[in-house]
Amino acid sequence: MKFGIVVFPGSWSHQDFHHVIVKILKEEACYLWHKEADLHGVDCVILPGGFAHGDYLRAGAIARLSPVMRAVAAFADAGGLVLGSCNGFQILTEAGLLPGALLPNDCLHYRCRWTHLRVESRQTPFTTAMQPGQVVRMPISHGDGRYYIDQAGWKKLVEGDQIIFRYCDAKGTLAKDVNPNGSLDHIAGVCNERRNILGLMPHPERAAEPILGSEDGCLMFASLLDSFVRSPLTTCGDRA
């Protein structure tokens, strides 16, 4: 399976994703430069963490205008798999590819720490290797990660089973003190209606080796590989 990792000026998690895909998963990965609207035939696009364009104006607000995003939108429109983590999630919401917005953390400062996430749905190509209710551990590292959506939008998310991860404690309980940024309804990650785009604030690539404290991020990559093997056509974008 070939992963394409988008590099914006100011991205910084792209090398970490590359490492995990090539060294840990032994799959193929390439970088996609933001000025090019060509995805080089990849099977999955990753929008990594960082401060694309310095996050000036607003996180993701300038990045959504990069030429590569036109290609990403077309790819997603054709059913292609798109994963946005951290800044990648912010960019996907700014680009209108995912619902909602990411506001400054309620503590008003940057936070880098381990979090527990409750898997809310395995009905996505990103979570097939997980169980609903399962608690996974991944770190966050962001200043603007408070998920927000209006009441009607939230209702749609719930009804559409589009909330994929919620911040929780080690036992899976939702509570204010384990919601690291004040996200609405403890939301850590959501998918689009069609379920081929996932955005989450946590970093799965930082949780892919035991020596770093967790391998739970591998479950996401395993899900992607599994989905791709089972139906490469639908994930490649031919479904439309």
Place this chain on the structure above:
Amino acid sequence: MTVSVVAPDLIASHGLTADEYDRIVAIIGREPNLVELGMFGAMWSEHCSYKSSRVHLATLPTEGPRILQGPGENAGVLDIGDGLALVFKMESHNHPSFIEPYQGAATGVGGIIRDIFTMGARPFALCDSLRFGPLTDPKNRYLFSRVVAGIAGYGNAVGVPTVGGEAYFAEPYSGNPLVNVLCVGVARKDRLFFAKAGGIDNPVIYVGARTGRDGIHGATMASGVFDEGAEARRPTVQVGDPFREKLLIEACLELMEGDDLVAVQDMGAAGLTCATAEMASRGGTGIEIDLARVPRREPGMTAYELMLSESQERMLVVAKAGSEARVRTVFEKWDLDAAVIGHVTEGGLLRVLDHGRPVAEIPADALASEAPAYHRPSSRPAEADARQRLDLDRLPLPDDYAAVLLELLRSPNLCCKEGIWERYDHMLFLGTIVGPGSDAVVLRLPGGTRAIALSIDGNSRYCTVDPYRGAMIAVAEAARNVVCGGGEPLAITNCLNFGNPERPEIMWQFVEAVTGIGEACRAFQTPVTGGNVSLYNETSGNAIFPTPMIGMVGLLDDVAYATGQWFQAEGDLVALFGDTREELGASEYLAIRFGLVQGEPPALDLTRERAVQRTCLEAIRAGIIRSAHDCSDGGLVVALAESCLGATPIGVDIQLKDTIRPDALLFGESQSRIVVSLKATDWLRLERIAAAHQVPVTRLGIVGGTRFRLHGPACGLDLPMTEVEAAWRSGLASSLGA
């Protein structure tokens, strides 16, 4: 050459003395014009020329089998095997951080990162060491929270993780906070770059951000003492743009993969002046530039301003003739300016033109290496003896040892610093195996099988009472911490923060500290690879504690040696390497309980220290050490409590047998001690290793349960871990703000 400047107040306003001015006239054979005076003022400032410290720094050991580059370049470089080089340096940004804490700290981070990637290394970790006045004062809380925000704001955005450091609070830092930042990077050994101009007619290219009017006279400002109106100097502080720096990192590293560059230098203090003068001087060449070609942010800038601006995120490179187009292509890809502003010339002259008209002509060596070097008078202050005296009999023993422990754990210097480090991305690049909060940070190297350990240390209270011993202890503790992390100490960088060197008692502190550092570094075979000196850290006549900060790097041949300070499992044995003596001088305990900064710091026997470190490292490599923690501030009982306070706190049951004064037993800071934990079945192996090094090792107790229990011959305490943790976590809670 036109305007002649002789007015004494103009000379003084450039930070130069009348003698120094005469020396300038003698060197260039005429009076300098205003541009030249400005260039000399910046380059001969204390900050750039080390004129008060050079003769003493020359005594430090700088050679060793692993040293690829010692002091004198942008950063030091070590050979760490496998074709890799470790590039590292620590620098201070104290003065700017007092005037404008957010930007001062942020640009300190930016500056040290540039020093690393100019050498061809990808910067991959930062550590910071911070000093502030007590947080009971709102001004200090403001400085503290803005400095932390500045480090976070810049480091997080630029994409270099801040993996560790330390913070310490004491009254003498009220008017003079310290912000020392260490950066490490890794390069291929055969792809290192140096800031040495070469190749006559090779183009000199300006890259990065445009030049503005910010930071003019920054170097001069950082070389003076402050008075009441220091904040009025805000215009001398630069404004950082981490996004632009990130672009600069990527563009430079991309360019360095090719074969187009001859030399690279950061434009930091003294900006274009320093970069041109130092590159030419190191290369034994001249440089000619025309300011008309310098990209600028605003119209109407004078030659004087352009040469002295300290606008951030700028570099100067010497490329091979014919490479200009490739250099421009790479920088255009990253949306950065690149402009050929001059070329390398024969002879040693730095020639600055403005639209073809000469505005400065100075031999590069005169600026870069011929600043005066002063043997400033130094004398031991009269009160030194009184400071070292301590009559323990006059200090009552505590009634309640548990209460004292909680008070210590709650104190700003010993409490949990997670409130600081969670604001920094400390996990980027997937290298952080042992993260912030432990004695040493352990970072996996590219390739994945080996790692480095980093520690920053400096006990300023010890240095106040005895700068010589205090500085030796700083080196010893840094090495000990690296060993606790599983690393073999390799080399140090340092920041030497002191008051006004024109005062003999301050100069005495400096000389004593440098002597101590040299002696300890020779004993540990950890040479000095560079660093910086920050003098004049005083406001309204009040100097800081003498604060030599040591940044130590070590190597782990196997990532499996990586060791944290936290107890791992119920039933493990707790043991102590080393001896506990009746030593309370200059301790955290005395400061907190009695408000005293007094008494000789603990004794340091370098032979014993080395033996303890060898023992611990050998035991770690033998695979029998589950945790290792240096006993330092707060003594044995604080070290034990900290070992209990990992991600999942765990209790301990300790029996002490020593019959010394109980507060010294619990809170004394005897050196050369390490608390370790191990499986009970490994005890005999540990004893054998310690015996081979003639190091005493004592069984202290057992890990487990939910209580912190300790019984000694004349003292005892028993606390629920929840209470211990709550006290430890509460220290900074109210001080950081949002």
